[in-house]
Amino acid sequence: MTRQEATQRATQRSTQRTPLNRERVLRAAVALADTTGIDALSMRRLAQELDVVPMALYKHVANKEELLDGMTDAVVGEIDPPGAGPDWRHVVRARILSARRVLLRHPWAARVIESRTGPTPAVLEYLDSTAGIFREGGLSADLTHHVMHAMGSRLLGFSQELFATPGSGGSGESADPAGSADSVAASGPPDPGLAERYPYIAELAAASHDGDSVVGGGCDDQFEFEFALDLLLDGFERLRDQGWTSAR
């Protein structure tokens, strides 16, 4: 390679890729996790994807934990801002369902968010504005406090089921206690021993798809999520109307 060729190549490379910055690192990390799963996301693999040497990443994130913090903020930032409307239940419901759609787009996000030791700025902002919806809906600060706890990670759209549904991608975001029922009853030639050993689970599995669809797990994740969400919102509203306070 001549000196001129080398210069050309260097120029070409520097023009064809924008110089590395935090934003680009985070976006590449999110994209990599989306396509290959969170387990395959390593600093080395990410560097390779960005066509830089691994150590180059450490100029933009202090370490892998900070990378994961940044990815969390990027994902939480995708959640729709709270809408306007007179009905606080509708507003909070719409926002949480938006969060759920975001988590479904990024199946790895639930586990990453749960693994953060503290809330990131975007999460704090999300929690603050969501608390505001409850407060403006007439719930006392006391009740809102316990409501936020009761919602727990469901606030961010987590399914919080026990096991990943068969269909879910890689690093299970949604899961399925009654669905494990379904697996027991529906997977291949149903072992008669299982239905005998777990009679109640077998019964639940039957209840889940005696309708039109008999294929697959048989559980409608969206239905189950909204069932629990509405049950909780119902309960919150009832407590508000009763003027509930924690006794202390």
Added chain:
Amino acid sequence: MTRQEATQRATQRSTQRTPLNRERVLRAAVALADTTGIDALSMRRLAQELDVVPMALYKHVANKEELLDGMTDAVVGEIDPPGAGPDWRHVVRARILSARRVLLRHPWAARVIESRTGPTPAVLEYLDSTAGIFREGGLSADLTHHVMHAMGSRLLGFSQELFATPGSGGSGESADPAGSADSVAASGPPDPGLAERYPYIAELAAASHDGDSVVGGGCDDQFEFEFALDLLLDGFERLRDQGWTSAR
């Protein structure tokens, strides 16, 4: 070392430790995770703890995933069997609070259980007998199915809060959206900027410890867990009494 000494030492070693078996491997793994946290549990470290060569473990568990499955079963096996009694709400409540106590003893267990791709035998048995409590309480199979989904991982005593409370050990089992509020307001000299940026969170934090205790996070995890649990059980009972069915 003489030949006799070598024989003695070999004999001593073989008598002072029972020969390795699956049971002993699992118990050592649980103990190691309890004391050092789940992140420090590696096949190599576990082998070292048992005073064997790493490869010796692979005769008793196929791989690390199977080790984690076994640890899950060991922990879930610690949950009290369902008690007897006419009040299904009391029975299911007591059982779930027992599960919660078990998880508090093994702070790593929640994350390990969540990471299982499918239910282990002990989990299936737990879910089956818990579904049985609901069924015998008069809930239809249909309602019980959705109830199990709505409970999600809370069935196994998971706190399901967003972030680990400051006090919780290592691999966060319990967490705290409103508690993150508390951290914001309570940590050190409260940055006035934070309360302005997150006014609702600041308000919740204030609501959480305007009582007697002002120290620490200020949240009573046990209270929050039971608040949500009872809210859900209330809702289930109400649906049962209304003869609720999913429309399909």
Added chain:
DNA sequence: ACCTGAACACCGTTCAAGT
């Protein structure tokens, strides 16, 4: 046939050597 040391293909991060 059984057991196991060395090796393989990784990992996050440190650090010193090179420019």
Added chain:
DNA sequence: ACCTGAACACCGTTCAAGT
């Protein structure tokens, strides 16, 4: 002063060599 290749201390698991 900046950048980065090599190195460090790990990891789960394979595999072939040794008994």
